[in-house]
Amino acid sequence: MLWKESLESLCRTRGYEPTDEVQTFFPTNAITPELALVILLTHNRVEDAVNLLASAIMPRVGVWWAYRCMEMVQKDIAQDFAKDGLTPKERRAKEHRELVAKLTDTSDIDAMIAEQHEAEAKLVKELTEKARKREYLNPLERVQLKMQWAKKMQALMQREIPESALKKPMGAIAQAAQERAEKVIANFRQYVESLKNPPPPPDLPADIPPTSRIFDAVRAKCAAIKPAVEKEMAKVFPLKMHGLPPMPSKEKQAAAKDAALRWILVPSDDNGQLACQAAIAAKAGPESMLAYAAFWSSTNMKTETGMAPANPALPPMGIGKTLFQLAMLEGGDMDYDERYRQFLRLGIECADGTSTWDAERAAFLLKEAQAQGRYM
Numbered sequence: 001m002l003w004k005e006s007l008e009s010l011c012r013t014r015g016y017e018p019t020d021e022v023q024t025f026f027p028t029n030a031i032t033p034e035l036a037l038v039i040l041l042t043h044n045r046v047e048d049a050v051n052l053l054a055s056a057i058m059p060r061v062g063v064w065w066a067y068r069c070m071e072m073v074q075k076d077i078a079q080d081f082a083k084d085g086l087t088p089k090e091r092r093a094k095e096h097r098e099l100v101a102k103l104t105d106t107s108d109i110d111a112m113i114a115e116q117h118e119a120e121a122k123l124v125k126e127l128t129e130k131a132r133k134r135e136y137l138n139p140l141e142r143v144q145l146k147m148q149w150a151k152k153m154q155a156l157m158q159r160e161i162p163e164s165a166l167k168k169p170m171g172a173i174a175q176a177a178q179e180r181a182e183k184v185i186a187n188f189r190q191y192v193e194s195l196k197n198p199p200p201p202p203d204l205p206a207d208i209p210p211t212s213r214i215f216d217a218v219r220a221k222c223a224a225i226k227p228a229v230e231k232e233m234a235k236v237f238p239l240k241m242h243g244l245p246p247m248p249s250k251e252k253q254a255a256a257k258d259a260a261l262r263w264i265l266v267p268s269d270d271n272g273q274l275a276c277q278a279a280i281a282a283k284a285g286p287e288s289m290l291a292y293a294a295f296w297s298s299t300n301m302k303t304e305t306g307m308a309p310a311n312p313a314l315p316p317m318g319i320g321k322t323l324f325q326l327a328m329l330e331g332g333d334m335d336y337d338e339r340y341r342q343f344l345r346l347g348i349e350c351a352d353g354t355s356t357w358d359a360e361r362a363a364f365l366l367k368e369a370q371a372q373g374r375y376m
Contacts, residue, residue: 001061001351002053006030015313016055022048047340051320053347059297059315064264064357065350066290066322069343070257076332088330092232099228103221112214147188150181248283256282256291263294265361272298286325293318 003010008029010016018026025039033056040049054062081087086094137145259278263271272295279291296314327339334342349355 001058001353002033002056003058005033005056007033007036010052010055013312014055014316016052016316018048018052046337046344050323050340050343050347053344053351054320054323055316057316057319057347057351059293059319060264060267061350062315062319063260063290063294063297064355065347066293066319066326067257067261067264068346068350068355069323069326070286070290072342072346073326073329073332073334073339076334077329080332096232099232103225103228109214109217112217116214143188147185150185150188153181248281248285248288252278252282253285253287256287260287260290260294261360261364263298264357265364267298269298286322286329289318289322289325293322 003014005013006029007016007026010033011018011029022040022045025043025045026036031039033052037049037052037056040052057065084091256275256278259271259275263275275291275298276295279288279295282288282291293315296310296318298310323340323343327336327343346355
């Protein structure tokens with residue numbers, strides 16, 4: 001279902017415009033469209049192959065191809081909508097709300113601050129208790145304090161026990177106490193000599209969490225803001241402009257699609273004119289462009305002075321723009337590149353005669369008969 005022309009003829013009469021990079025793949029413009037298509041697929045240039053096929057395919061088959069692609073994309077979008085009942089715009093709004101809630105939620109930081117205050121209060125209590133018990137002293141300072149206490153006790157014993165008491169039975173007890181005190185002092189002095197290089201005081205308890213983790217959590221949240229904003233901006237760029245015409249209703253879009261199918265099944269000039277009127281009513285979008293492609297593919301076009309043959313470059317342009325607008329639609333699981341790969345698959349099926357509109361024609365004729373009351 002391709003034009004039996006050379007690549008040069010497609011460029012001259014059917015509006016095919018390969019880019020400079022794509023042109024370098026072709027050895028000459030005298031090759032056939034089939035060979036050019038094979039060359040592009042060899043270089044994995046799927047989108048360029050689709051654009052070439054849109055110019056090389058017969059107009060009626062090309063409009064049918066675009067119609068099938070529209071059916072596929074709309075089905076994919078409908079299945080995606082059925083998952084949560086949200087349109088892409090509503091889903092983005094929900095994601096924005098969840099993102100704002102996530103970035104403004106400080107419960108984790110508040111919990112860390114409360115935990116930090118609790119740990120610090122526990123440490124203050126422990127240090128206060130250690131200070132009361134003088135546990136804050138290092139080993140050398142504790143030995144020196146005990147030596148001072150022992151000396152005071154020795155002096156107190158010598159002051160309170162008279163010399164004559166030492167000659168009495170009780171004096172033996174006092175003498176033993178004095179000897180014990182002197183022995184303790186000697187042991188303390190020996191221990192002090194062994195601590196000429198005392199160890200450093202112990203560090204703070206290791207189970208106290210560092211305050212730096214709070215600042216790290218704040219920095220992590222702040223660092224996540226810029227990538228999140230840039231990601232969301234990329235979804236809605238370019239920005240919406242004021243003064244643009246309103247979007248057409250779904251009914252008019254569906255009418256334009258039906259008008260294109262009516263021309264595919266019955267490619268008359270009257271159906272072409274009906275497709276043009278439906279395209280104008282739909283204003284914009286792939287449905288409108290598909291209807292225009294059907295109108296441009298008509299045998300003749302009505303003008304103020306009469307009938308005029310259709311421009312052979314218009315149908316490929318309408319088909320190509322329809323496919324591009326379908327690839328750009330929001331929603332669905334297929335991305336831009338995957339849609340073009342599926343467009344190519346369907347285009348090959350239509351071009352080699354595998355996919356025809358026979359089933360659609362039978363359903364259309366049955367519907368027309370039911371509308372006229374021939375079938376109850």
